[in-house]
Amino acid sequence: MSKVESGGASEPEFQIDTKLAIGGRKPFAHHGYVNTPVYHASTLLYPTAEDFLARRGKYFYGRRGTPTTEALEQALASIEGPACAGVALLPSGLTAISAALLSTVRAGDHVLVTDNAYAPTRKLCDTVLTRYGVSTTYYDPLIGSGIADLIQPNTRAVFTEAPGSLTFEMQDIPAIAEAAHARGALVLMDNTWATPLYFRALDKGVDLSIQSATKYIGGHSDLMMGTVSANAKAWPQLKEMTYTLGLCVGPDDMNMALRGLRTLGLRLPHHHQSGVKVARWLEQRPEVLRVIHPALPSHPGHDIWKRDFTGACGLFAIVLKPVPDKALHAFLDALKLYGMGASWGGYESLAIPFDVSKLRTATNWQPGGPAIRIHIGLEDVGDLTTDLERGFAALAAAR
Numbered sequence: 001m002s003k004v005e006s007g008g009a010s011e012p013e014f015q016i017d018t019k020l021a022i023g024g025r026k027p028f029a030h031h032g033y034v035n036t037p038v039y040h041a042s043t044l045l046y047p048t049a050e051d052f053l054a055r056r057g058k059y060f061y062g063r064r065g066t067p068t069t070e071a072l073e074q075a076l077a078s079i080e081g082p083a084c085a086g087v088a089l090l091p092s093g094l095t096a097i098s099a100a101l102l103s104t105v106r107a108g109d110h111v112l113v114t115d116n117a118y119a120p121t122r123k124l125c126d127t128v129l130t131r132y133g134v135s136t137t138y139y140d141p142l143i144g145s146g147i148a149d150l151i152q153p154n155t156r157a158v159f160t161e162a163p164g165s166l167t168f169e170m171q172d173i174p175a176i177a178e179a180a181h182a183r184g185a186l187v188l189m190d191n192t193w194a195t196p197l198y199f200r201a202l203d204k205g206v207d208l209s210i211q212s213a214t215k216y217i218g219g220h221s222d223l224m225m226g227t228v229s230a231n232a233k234a235w236p237q238l239k240e241m242t243y244t245l246g247l248c249v250g251p252d253d254m255n256m257a258l259r260g261l262r263t264l265g266l267r268l269p270h271h272h273q274s275g276v277k278v279a280r281w282l283e284q285r286p287e288v289l290r291v292i293h294p295a296l297p298s299h300p301g302h303d304i305w306k307r308d309f310t311g312a313c314g315l316f317a318i319v320l321k322p323v324p325d326k327a328l329h330a331f332l333d334a335l336k337l338y339g340m341g342a343s344w345g346g347y348e349s350l351a352i353p354f355d356v357s358k359l360r361t362a363t364n365w366q367p368g369g370p371a372i373r374i375h376i377g378l379e380d381v382g383d384l385t386t387d388l389e390r391g392f393a394a395l396a397a398a399r
């Protein structure tokens with residue numbers, strides 16, 4: 001390694017903030033420029049017939065990767081740690097989920113999927129996987145080592161997500177991984193909430209760690225991308241599946257992800273701290289039945305969070321004491337700083353109502369009042385709580 005150059009995962013000597021700053025960079029391969037150029041490329045030319053026939057050279061075709069691809073893959077591998085054998089880049093978080101799951105199964109197999117998984121993950125299992133002869137059993141996210149009882153001889157994969165991105169149950173990932181590995185099943189995890197900064201999934205027994213890079217890696221609500229980081233056991237099949245399906249990401253999007261990564265180590269602690277402040281403030285409000293945030297001691301999974309995670313992002317939920325729909329709507333509509341829309345992980349705050357009571361099949365979600373998912377962005381915390389006060393005043397006036 002030369003000056004300010006970075007390799008990939010095999011570079012354990014630096015702290016995370018340093019890895020975020022140097023990951024994937026090779027300035028002197030690019031005339032000294034700090035950032036890796038954005039290679040817009042499909043065709044790659046060879047000087048002679050012999051070179052072409054021998055595919056001589058590091059790169060071959062745009063879809064198979066360029067120096068821009070490599071820069072992002074290496075930067076991501078370096079933050080996953082030395083257990084990472086490879087990173088696949090996909091055009092969305094959902095394709096990261098589908099490519100990872102498809103890489104693990106064949107017809108006749110069975111997968112175990114957490115009941116609080118991101119809803120489109122369920123859709124994939126219930127439609128595409130079913131059609132290709134792969135069956136799914138949903139399990140209670142609190143199952144822990146009890147997952148052993150659900151593992152069948154043909155169970156190839158256990159799909160985890162902790163915490164769930166609406167209801168925030170924490171899973172005992174090391175216990176689940178131990179039980180799964182004892183029976184030859186791979187462990188997948190949707191690690192979008194914590195990112196590898198706050199949960200080192202591959203070190204905790206996960207074989208395929210998935211992120212929607214649309215969220216905190218992009219960080220500015222202007223990018224769609226997904227990533228899957230795999231250990232040595234899972235990487236060959238993931239790589240083959242991604243290549244065979246022809247999945248790839250455009251160069252400008254990769255450049256945006258690289259740019260986002262450089263500031264992730266600043267943004268994520270800010271989301272964490274502001275999120276906890278607003279969550280604690282909400283816990284004191286008489287209108288709120290409960291706050292569901294893994295970093296608060298009141299969360300049933302708080303001990304697991306403390307044991308396995310080193311931080312929290314800005315996403316959590318609250319349940320209001322029962323109010324008519326019109327009061328809930330008045331609350332949400334009165335908020336100036338909290339946008340209402342899908343996704344999260346950008347610099348801006350969001351608040352959306354949700355109801356998953358009909359979606360769950362393995363667990364019974366009965367919140368006891370209207371549930372709202374909140375994303376705390378990078379705005380001033382005082383402004384954010386003042387805005388919520390405005391919402392509660394509107395709620396009181398409408399009930």
Ligand SMILES: *Cc1c(COP(=O)(O)O)cnc(C)c1O
Pocket residue numbers: 092093094095118165190192193212213214215224225226343
């Ligand atoms: C948003 C999200 C996804 C899907 O990511 P896209 O980039 O929107 O396809 C997957 N998992 C979780 C937990 C998410 O929040």
